[in-house]
Amino acid sequence: MDKTVKDVEEALSGIEDGATIAIGGFFAAGVPRILLRALADKGVKNLTLACGSGPLLGAKGELDALLSNGQIGKVIDSYGLFRSATKGGQHPFEQQVRSGEIELEVYPMGTLAEKYRMAGAGIPASFLPVGAGSMVESSIITNIEDHRKPRETRVINGQTCILEYALKPDFALIHANTGDAEGNLCYRKTARNFNHVMATAARVTIAEVENLVSPGDLSPESVHTPGIFVKRVLQVPRITFDITAL
Amino acid sequence: MALKKFEGLPREVIALRVSQEIEDNSYVNLGIGIPTLVSNWLEGRDVILQSEIGMLKTGSLAEGGDIDQDLINASCQPVLEAQGTVYFDICESFAMIRGGHVDVTVMGAFQVTPTGDFASWMNPSRGLNGVGNIGGSMDLATGAKKLFIAMEHTTNDGSPKIVRELTYPATARKKANKIFTDLAVIEVIPEGLLLKEIFPGLSVDDIQSVTEPKLLVSPDLKEIEL
Numbered sequence: 001m002d003k004t005v006k007d008v009e010e011a012l013s014g015i016e017d018g019a020t021i022a023i024g025g026f027f028a029a030g031v032p033r034i035l036l037r038a039l040a041d042k043g044v045k046n047l048t049l050a051c052g053s054g055p056l057l058g059a060k061g062e063l064d065a066l067l068s069n070g071q072i073g074k075v076i077d078s079y080g081l082f083r084s085a086t087k088g089g090q091h092p093f094e095q096q097v098r099s100g101e102i103e104l105e106v107y108p109m110g111t112l113a114e115k116y117r118m119a120g121a122g123i124p125a126s127f128l129p130v131g132a133g134s135m136v137e138s139s140i141i142t143n144i145e146d147h148r149k150p151r152e153t154r155v156i157n158g159q160t161c162i163l164e165y166a167l168k169p170d171f172a173l174i175h176a177n178t179g180d181a182e183g184n185l186c187y188r189k190t191a192r193n194f195n196h197v198m199a200t201a202a203r204v205t206i207a208e209v210e211n212l213v214s215p216g217d218l219s220p221e222s223v224h225t226p227g228i229f230v231k232r233v234l235q236v237p238r239i240t241f242d243i244t245a246l
Numbered sequence: 247m248a249l250k251k252f253e254g255l256p257r258e259v260i261a262l263r264v265s266q267e268i269e270d271n272s273y274v275n276l277g278i279g280i281p282t283l284v285s286n287w288l289e290g291r292d293v294i295l296q297s298e299i300g301m302l303k304t305g306s307l308a309e310g311g312d313i314d315q316d317l318i319n320a321s322c323q324p325v326l327e328a329q330g331t332v333y334f335d336i337c338e339s340f341a342m343i344r345g346g347h348v349d350v351t352v353m354g355a356f357q358v359t360p361t362g363d364f365a366s367w368m369n370p371s372r373g374l375n376g377v378g379n380i381g382g383s384m385d386l387a388t389g390a391k392k393l394f395i396a397m398e399h400t401t402n403d404g405s406p407k408i409v410r411e412l413t414y415p416a417t418a419r420k421k422a423n424k425i426f427t428d429l430a431v432i433e434v435i436p437e438g439l440l441l442k443e444i445f446p447g448l449s450v451d452d453i454q455s456v457t458e459p460k461l462l463v464s465p466d467l468k469e470i471e472l
Contacts, residue, residue, distance in 0.1 A: 026318075028315065029315070078380050079380070079381040081374070081377070097374060098373065108380050109385060110340030110343060110344050110382060113337045130385050130388045132419070133420075134416045134417060135376070136380075141376065188316045189316040189327075190300055194336050195335075197335060197336060224335070244313065244323075
C-alpha cells in the first residue's frame with residue numbers, strides 16, 4: 001500500500017469550506033507547520049480548528065496567515081490564548097475572540113484528549129469527573145453565549161461526572177519525525193503529544209513526516225501510530241525554529 | 247490602592263520550601279509559575295517529574311546548544327532528558343494524571359478558600375466573554391493525591407488571595423491540601439485553614455491581616471524553616 005502524496009496540494013485535497021480539522025502539536029512542539037501553511041495557501045474558509053494545547057500559538061506565522069485570510073470560524077482548545085494578557089490583547093486572534101468573530105470553545109486538556117480518543121475508538125460519549133464544581137459542569141465553555149449548551153451530569157460512586165462526547169474531525173493534520181509509505185509513524189521526544197490520538201480520531205488523517213522510509217525499515221515494536229489510522233503521507237523538510245520564541 | 251504590606255520569601259524560596267515537602271520516591275507534576283521553580287530544588291533527589299505533554303523523568307531546563315525543538319515541558323520551556331526519561335502520548339499522560347498515579351501536584355492559584363476550593367484558570371478582568379486557558383489544571387486537580395498550592399500571599403495591590411469564597415471561576419472544589427506562600431505555610435483541614443509556619447519576624451496578626459478567612463493557629467506554630 002502506498003499512501004505517499006507528491007505535494008501539499010494532493011495532501012490537502014478534499015478539504016472544503018466549513019471543515020473540522022484537527023491540528024497536532026503542543027505549543028511549538030510537533031505542529032504540522034508545512035500542512036498548516038498549505039491550508040492557509042489553499043484559502044478554504046469557515047474552518048473549525050480542533051486543537052489540543054495551543055499549536056496555533058506555537059506556529060504564529062501560520063496562525064497569522066490563516067487569520068489574515070479570514071479562514072478560521074472556530075477554535076477548540078484547552079490553552080488557546082496567549083499566556084501574557086498584554087501580548088494576547090494585541091494579537092488579532094484574541095481580538096477576534098473578544099469580538100466574537102472567532103468562536104473559542106475550551107475544554108480541560110485531558111478531557112479534550114479523551115474526546116479524540118473516543119472518536120478514534122468508536123465510543124460515542126463517556127462520563128468524566130474533570131471540571132465538576134467549575135464552569136465546565138454548568139455549560140459548554142465558549143465565548144459565544146448562544147452556544148453555551150447545558151451539560152448532562154450524573155453522580156457515579158459519589159462523584160459528579162460530566163457527559164463528554166467524542167470529537168470526530170473531518171481531517172487531522174499531524175507531524176511525525178519518521179513514517180513509512182504505509183503510514184506507520186514514529187514521533188520524536190515530546191513532539192508526539194496530541195498527534196497520535198488525532199490520527200486515530202479523524203476521518204482522513206494527513207501526516208507530514210521529516211523522514212520517509214520504506215515499509216519494514218521501522219522497527220515493528222517501535223511504531224507509535226500504526227498505518228491503519230493514516231490516509232496520506234507527505235515528506236517534508238525539517239523546519240528549524242526557535243522554541244523559546246513563544 | 248493599598249500596596250503590598252509585608253515582604254516575605256522570594257519566589258525561588260517559596261519553591262524551596264515546597265520541595266522540602268515532597269518525599270523521595272514520588273511522582274510529581276509541577277504547574278506554571280512558582281511551581282516550575284520547585285524543579286530547581288529537586289536535583290539529586292529521588293523524585294520523578296511528570297510533564298503533561300507526555301514525559302516522565304523531565305530533566306532540568308535546557309540552554310544554548312542543548313535546546314532541542316522537539317523537547318519541551320508543559321510550560322513550553324526547553325528541557326533536557328534525564329537518565330531513564332520516557333515519552334508517551336497525551337492520552338497516556340492524562341491517564342497518569344486523572345487516574346491518580348501522580349503523588350504530588352503543585353499548582354499556582356489566584357484564590358484559595360478554607361474548604362480547599364481554588365481558582366487558577368481564568369482572570370475575568372481579561373474580558374474574554376467567559377473563556378480562558380484551562381490547560382491541564384482541572385485534570386491535575388481531579389486526579390491529585392496531594393495538591394499543593396504555591397503562590398504569593400496577596401495580589402500586587404495587597405488584596406488577599408486566601409479568601410472565604412472564590413470570586414474567580416473555580417478550577418476545582420475541595421482539592422487543595424496545603425498552601426505555601428511568601429508569608430506562611432497553611433494546611434487545609436476539615437475545620438478550616440491551619441496556620442503552621444510564618445515568615446520570621448511576622449506575627450499571627452500580621453498574617454491574619456492579609457488573609458480573609460479566620461485562620462486556626464497550630465499549637466506547633468513555628469517560623470518557616472529552610
